[in-house]
Amino acid sequence: MTTKPNWRGMTRRQLIARSFAAGTTLIVGAGFVAAPNAAWAYEAAALKPETLATLIRMARDIYPHDHIGDAFYVTAVKGYDTAEAAAEIEAGIAALNAAAQGAGHASYLDAAWEDDRVALLRGMEKSAFFQKIRGGLVTGLYNQKELWPLFGYEGESFSHGGYIDRGFDDIDWL
Amino acid sequence: MVAKFDLNDDSVVLIIGTGAGGGVLANELAQKGVKVVALKAGGRYLPEDYINDEWDAFGQLSWLDARTTSGDWRVAQDFSGLPAWIVKAVGGTTIHWAGASLRFRPHEWKARTTYGHVAGANLLDWPIDAEEMAPWYEKAEAKLGVTRTGNFPGLPGNNNYKVLEKGALALGYKEVSTGRMAINSVENDDRPACQQTGFCFQGCKWGAKWSAAYTDIPKGEATGNLEVRSNAQVLRIEHDEKGRVTGALYADREGNQHFQKARVVCVAGNSIESPRLLLNSASEMFPDGLANSSGQVGRNYMRHVTGSVYGVFEKPVRMWRGTTMAGIVQDEARFDPSRGFVGGYELETLSLGLPFMAAFLDPGGWGRGFTSAMDDYERMAGMWIVGEDMPQETNRITLSSTVKDQYVLPAPNVHFDDHPNDIAMRSHAYRQGEAIYRAAGATRTFPTPPYPSTHNLGTNRMSEHARDGVVNRHGQTHDIPNLFISDGSQFTTGAAENPTLTIVALAIRQADHISAELSRQNL
Ligand SMILES: Cc1cc2nc3c(=O)[nH]c(=O)nc-3n(C[C@H](O)[C@H](O)[C@H](O)COP(=O)(O)OP(=O)(O)OC[C@H]3O[C@@H](n4cnc5c(N)ncnc54)[C@H](O)[C@@H]3O)c2cc1C
Ligand code: SF4
Numbered sequence: 001m002t003t004k005p006n007w008r009g010m011t012r013r014q015l016i017a018r019s020f021a022a023g024t025t026l027i028v029g030a031g032f033v034a035a036p037n038a039a040w041a042y043e044a045a046a047l048k049p050e051t052l053a054t055l056i057r058m059a060r061d062i063y064p065h066d067h068i069g070d071a072f073y074v075t076a077v078k079g080y081d082t083a084e085a086a087a088e089i090e091a092g093i094a095a096l097n098a099a100a101q102g103a104g105h106a107s108y109l110d111a112a113w114e115d116d117r118v119a120l121l122r123g124m125e126k127s128a129f130f131q132k133i134r135g136g137l138v139t140g141l142y143n144q145k146e147l148w149p150l151f152g153y154e155g156e157s158f159s160h161g162g163y164i165d166r167g168f169d170d171i172d173w174l
Numbered sequence: 175m176v177a178k179f180d181l182n183d184d185s186v187v188l189i190i191g192t193g194a195g196g197g198v199l200a201n202e203l204a205q206k207g208v209k210v211v212a213l214k215a216g217g218r219y220l221p222e223d224y225i226n227d228e229w230d231a232f233g234q235l236s237w238l239d240a241r242t243t244s245g246d247w248r249v250a251q252d253f254s255g256l257p258a259w260i261v262k263a264v265g266g267t268t269i270h271w272a273g274a275s276l277r278f279r280p281h282e283w284k285a286r287t288t289y290g291h292v293a294g295a296n297l298l299d300w301p302i303d304a305e306e307m308a309p310w311y312e313k314a315e316a317k318l319g320v321t322r323t324g325n326f327p328g329l330p331g332n333n334n335y336k337v338l339e340k341g342a343l344a345l346g347y348k349e350v351s352t353g354r355m356a357i358n359s360v361e362n363d364d365r366p367a368c369q370q371t372g373f374c375f376q377g378c379k380w381g382a383k384w385s386a387a388y389t390d391i392p393k394g395e396a397t398g399n400l401e402v403r404s405n406a407q408v409l410r411i412e413h414d415e416k417g418r419v420t421g422a423l424y425a426d427r428e429g430n431q432h433f434q435k436a437r438v439v440c441v442a443g444n445s446i447e448s449p450r451l452l453l454n455s456a457s458e459m460f461p462d463g464l465a466n467s468s469g470q471v472g473r474n475y476m477r478h479v480t481g482s483v484y485g486v487f488e489k490p491v492r493m494w495r496g497t498t499m500a501g502i503v504q505d506e507a508r509f510d511p512s513r514g515f516v517g518g519y520e521l522e523t524l525s526l527g528l529p530f531m532a533a534f535l536d537p538g539g540w541g542r543g544f545t546s547a548m549d550d551y552e553r554m555a556g557m558w559i560v561g562e563d564m565p566q567e568t569n570r571i572t573l574s575s576t577v578k579d580q581y582v583l584p585a586p587n588v589h590f591d592d593h594p595n596d597i598a599m600r601s602h603a604y605r606q607g608e609a610i611y612r613a614a615g616a617t618r619t620f621p622t623p624p625y626p627s628t629h630n631l632g633t634n635r636m637s638e639h640a641r642d643g644v645v646n647r648h649g650q651t652h653d654i655p656n657l658f659i660s661d662g663s664q665f666t667t668g669a670a671e672n673p674t675l676t677i678v679a680l681a682i683r684q685a686d687h688i689s690a691e692l693s694r695q696n697l
Contacts, residue, residue, distance in 0.1 A: 001604035016185050062540045089333060118541060134540055142548075143229050152374030152552030153494065154526035156226040158379045163332075168496035171333040173489045174614070 026053045026070070026109075027074055033074075040071045042078065046086040055080065055133070056107050061117050062134050065150075072147050076140035077133070092129030099123055130161065157165045177401045180209050186211045187688065188422055188436035190408045190451065193266020194677040195661035196442030197386025198317070200402070201394035202685030208313035208692060210400045212391075215407035215443075219269065221350075221386055225375030228530045231376035232545055235269055237262040240563040240577050241446070244331045245569070246420030247590040248623040251535035258627040260444050264404050264675055265387025267628075270378045272499035273384065274363060275320045275675040280304035281509050282562070282669035284367050288509060289356040289516035290407055292417065294591045294593055295564035296474055300666040301638040301647040307679060314679040318384040319363055327359045328352045329368060329533040332496030337555040342503045345606075349504035353522070356384040356675075357497060357539065363389065370496035372525070374444075374591045398512060406432075409581055411439055411464060411657070419657045420465070427580055428688040436695050438656045438688060442681075445663040450586040451503050452634070453546050465634070470643050472571040474635050475590060476668040477627040479517075479561035479599045482533065485548040485611030486618040493525035494553050506606060507670045515598040519561025521607055526556065527544035534625055542634035547620065551626040561628070562642070562670045564593040571633050588627075623650065629673050634663040648687045649680060660684055679693035 026051045027034045033056065034041035044052050059073040080089045097107045098118050105111040108120060122132050141147070148155050157163060179186050187203055189196045189212040202214045216237075224233045229342040237260040249257055261267045279290045283304055286297040309604050313321040322328050329352045331339065342350045357374075358367045368382040381388055394400035405427035411435070413419045421435040439449045449472035455461035463471050500523045515522035526534060528551055536544055549555075569591060573584035592600075604621040611619050637643025640652035651657045662677050669676075691697045 013274070063540055063545050063548075065545050069550075128276065134538075137531050139229060139529070143529045146527055151528050151548065152490065152492070154492075155527070157371050157373070157495075158226050162371035163495040164368075164370040166495075167492070168332045168370035168372075169330060171336050171491060174336055 026056060028053045039069070040074065042074050042076055045081050046083045047081045049087060050079060051090055054093045054096065055089065057109055057111055057119070058116070058133065059137055059141070061114060061121060065116070068147065068150060072141060072144055076137050076143060079136070079140065088129070092127075092133070095127075095129065096120065096124065175400050176395045179207070179209065179291070181432055183209075183420070184272055184435035184437055185209060186434075186436050187438045188434055189440045189660065190215065191266060191423060191440060191442035191444065191447070191661065192264050192386060192391060192402060193269075193661065194268050194386065194446060194674045196267060196440065197268065197390045198678050199375060199440060199442065199660045199685050201390035201401055202682055204394035204397040204399035204687060206685065206689040207399060208689050210394070210553040211436070212400065212424065213406040213408050214264050214402060214403045214404050215436065216385075216405065217263065218264040218404045219377065221377065221379045221381045224373075224379050226371070226373045226376060226379065226501055228376060228527045229515050231373075232440040235261045235263050235377065239579045240293045242574050242585060242587045243589070244587060245590040247467070247592055247624055250590070252292060252623065253626045255536075256413065258444075258630050260413040260446070260630065261320030261627065262266045263387070263554040264391060264402060264511070265385050269387050270375050270628075271385075272374050274459045274499050274502070274672040275315065275318055275354050275356045276520070276671035278304065278669045278671055278676060279507065282492060282667070282671070283307075283563070284495045285517070287371075289511075292516060292564060292595060294566060296567045297565060298635070298637060298666050300636060302636075302675045310679040310683045311675065314675055314684050317357050317682070318675065318678065319355070319677070321355045321357065321359045322351070323354060328364070329355055329357060329359045329497060329600055332370060332500045333491050333494070334493035334525055335501035335554050337485075337491055337614050338501050338503065338523050338610065339522075339559055340609035340611070340685070345614035347610075348505050348530055351502060352501040354493055355499065358382045368497060372494050372496050372498065373497035375578045394530065407581070408443070408451060409454070409583060411451065413457065413459065413654070414466070417459055417654060419654055435558050438658065438692070440658040440660045441686075441692050442660040444661055445681045446495045446571055446588060448659060448661055449665040450573065453571075453573050454583055465644050465653045465657055467653050468505075468641055468643060470635060470666055471569045472633050473569070474565035474632045475561050475571055475630070476565055476586065476632040476665065477567045477590065478595045478629045478631075478668055479519060479563045479603070480561065480624040481600050481604060482556060482622040482625075483559070483611065484620045484622060485608070485616035486547065486615070487553045487555065487614070487616055490552045494550060498525055501559075503610070507605070513535060513602055514596045515594070515602065517562030517564075517599065519603050519677040520670055520672075521603065521610070522558050522560060524556045524558035535620060535622055537623065539549055549616070550618070555614075555616075557607055557610070559600065559601060559607065560670065561599045562668050563596045565632055565635070565667055566591065566593055625630070629662070631662045631670070631673055632635060633669050634659045636664045636666045656689065658684065679697050
């Protein structure tokens with residue numbers, strides 16, 4: 001896992017005590033975002049924790065893979081958690097939340113159904129902000145080597161001698 | 175043994191670019207005793223340097239200088255700053271290439287005669303034909319160790335091939351095989367046989383695939399007649415008051431500029447940089463750029479009708495294992511206008527790793543429609559379409575009026591509009607490709623749009639008459655006798671065949687011509 005949980009050994013109960021649940025999937029606390037099961041936590045550097053939580057949810061809604069944990073999405077977007085990028089990201093997420101409110105939700109995270117959130121994203125699909133996030137995810141998410149095995153992809157093969165003796169023609173169901 | 179020539183040595187042949195065209199030409203001339211300096215943008219990378227990782231290899235090897243795009247082609251929308259996938263390194267794009275090595279079919283040398291007038295297309299017959307090229311093809315096939323030619327057996331089929339074969343045969347296709355590949359099927363040329371590693375596009379770490387980088391270039395250097403200067407990017411070609419070229423100005427790694435004198439200059443920078451260089455070399459005597467009296471420099475840019483078809487099956491395919499281009503269906507490459515278009519196309523297996531699949535399966539796509547496809551990555555098979563596109567005068571490389579490269583020279587703009595014939599062919603190929611996978615049991619298929627151009631052709635076309643094109647039957651420019659074009663930009667028309675074997679055959683033939691003309695004191 002590339003995302004080294006930047007966290008100091010809190011229990012799930014301690015985590016929850018310091019935070020509130022963002023939507024149903026993430027826990028947002030003072031300066032951090034965490035998984036409800038404390039599997040990982042990420043300390044925000046420049047973004048508001050709520051913004052970061054929304055960004056992570058947005059990333060998953062853009063490229064939803066139900067068998068992939070949130071930590072991969074965190075890794076994919078944490079590059080935006082810098083002083084240089086923060087203003088643009090805060091503004092983009094604010095616009096997303098405004099759109100959510102226009103559609104009768106308290107916030108983007110508050111829209112419980114994926115279809116509702118995706119409808120909000122479709123509405124801003126052409127925006128520079130959406131395209132930046134989506135474009136960044138193509139490499140930010142799918143180029144994580146730790147994620148490849150979860151899709152069956154085997155990656156580098158030269159050091160294993162190629163596939164000449166490792167099943168290059170092993171298809172048996174044709 | 176490696177030669178070193180003085181900047182003021184005006185007896186050398188200067189070659190710009192060392193890919194399929196330039197690299198082969200450099201070696202062939204050196205073997206004949208001709209003194210050659212080859213200038214090459216980018217560094218030198220050998221099999222031990224290649225990386226089995228798609229984005230890392232892309233970053234290591236690709237030409238990423240500023241480029242712009244226009245036109246209605248999908249690439250301009252999806253990859254506006256990256257119209258083409260070209261290598262910036264000694265050996266050129268032969269480091270990336272997959273190795274498919276097909277001869278033109280006889281009629282493909284004569285597209286204008288065979289297809290007749292096609293509205294909007296600038297079709298022209300090549301001034302050479304199949305018979306004249308046959309011996310040069312033989313030499314090229316021997317050099318590249320092409321499978322299924324000479325005594326080289328075919329490669330074994332991998333999983334991706336087996337799926338293609340099953341579907342194609344079920345549909346009634348007959349010409350289905352693991353193709354003619356410049357990949358060793360047996361040990362040859364001191365290089366091993368293919369180990370089915372599956373990173374052919376990232377540079378073959380075994381050296382089983384032919385690349386100028388570790389064959390022709392070192393062989394040429396070993397003669398003592400060839401000096402390859404890497405990290406030497408040519409900015410401009412100069413000429414004298416008689417209108418003959420005198421050498422080229424280039425920038426070294428540090429950005430310092432040097433002028434190499436030469437007796438003959440051969441341009442082999444691939445079909446975007448070659449015309450750009452001629453245009454950027456405009457002078458008082460040649461205000462429209464060098465060798466451009468016909469106005470055809472930069473025009474008739476071709477990139478083949480391409481696209482991919484991916485299919486998802488119920489069970490694993492693992493298409494990434496083994497040769498990337500592992501097989502071919504050739505039945506549709508015939509000339510048969512009853513299909514609604516002239517020219518033909520080949521279907522060739524192709525696989526992308528997960529990272530490139532994410533970028534190229536459906537550029538811009540997102541949501542569950544996209545991710546459910548990615549979830550089935552392990553169960554996917556893939557093929558690539560390569561068909562003849564129509565040369566159009568308006569599809570062209572021009573100099574950008576706004577964007578400049580790191581040397582403050584105008585960047586090239588690549589303009590491309592699909593011709594109706596291209597669109598009809600692509601639709602037909604998508605249908606056939608999807609039918610092949612359905613016949614093999616696919617549950618879902620994807621007609622994937624073209625990638626940035628890998629086959630860049632035609633921007634300094636060969637023609638019988640000076641008014642119709644830029645170079646004559648030997649690749650010599652009609653206007654300037656000691657200026658040659660030695661790469662894929664010479665192509666008059668593109669045929670349905672992957673171009674590199676033809677580029678190599680033309681380079682071997684051109685070397686013969688140049689060395690003969692040098693000894694006759696004609697150059
Ligand atoms: C992924 C991929 C797969 C491919 N697969 C196949 C295949 O299976 N079969 C096939 O036939 N073809 C294939 N091709 C295409 C093939 O690689 C090219 O057609 C071929 O290499 C073109 O040869 P060239 O000599 O025209 O140019 P290149 O090989 O590109 O060489 C031109 C060189 O000139 C250099 N250069 C350019 N401008 C300058 C300058 N100003 N100064 C100095 N140097 C300069 C460039 O850096 C480049 O290295 C593939 C290409 C790619 C990208
Ligand atoms: S599959 Fe064969 S040709 Fe391709 S990179 Fe591996 S060894 Fe080289």
